[in-house]
Amino acid sequence: MNELIFNDSTMSIIRNSIYLYAVENKTISFGKECISLDEYRGSKKEQGKTGMNYFLLSKYLSVEENVLFTAKVLYELLDNKRQHVDQLFLDFANKQDITINLNVERILYLALTFLFSLGKVTIIENMIEKVEDEATL
Numbered sequence: 001m002n003e004l005i006f007n008d009s010t011m012s013i014i015r016n017s018i019y020l021y022a023v024e025n026k027t028i029s030f031g032k033e034c035i036s037l038d039e040y041r042g043s044k045k046e047q048g049k050t051g052m053n054y055f056l057l058s059k060y061l062s063v064e065e066n067v068l069f070t071a072k073v074l075y076e077l078l079d080n081k082r083q084h085v086d087q088l089f090l091d092f093a094n095k096q097d098i099t100i101n102l103n104v105e106r107i108l109y110l111a112l113t114f115l116f117s118l119g120k121v122t123i124i125e126n127m128i129e130k131v132e133d134e135a136t137l
Contacts, residue, residue: 067111068114070092070108074108074112083128
């Protein structure tokens, strides 16, 4: 029986020898392919992480993940009355026929922040109220 027994010292020797080879030659080989570490690191830097754009829709996102659409629905739900944040979110869930989870709640808070930054709503002690525009009066 030709069995190889790997223990911790054997694995550390293999790991260190691979590391030394990679440092010395600046390449790592996978099968028949030899990859330069400098090129690999450069390609990783170019890709980078892209942040999620909450103002665009794609086929991979649901409508509820769009801040503009969510802000429009929340603004329509206010109807010139003060509402508590939780009640507003429950009304949104009932109207859209969805269940509120952590992701949806994050989008709802982003939509409220968006409306507040535009001056369309005021927030006083968790009560949300629609601001009347002087142009519409």
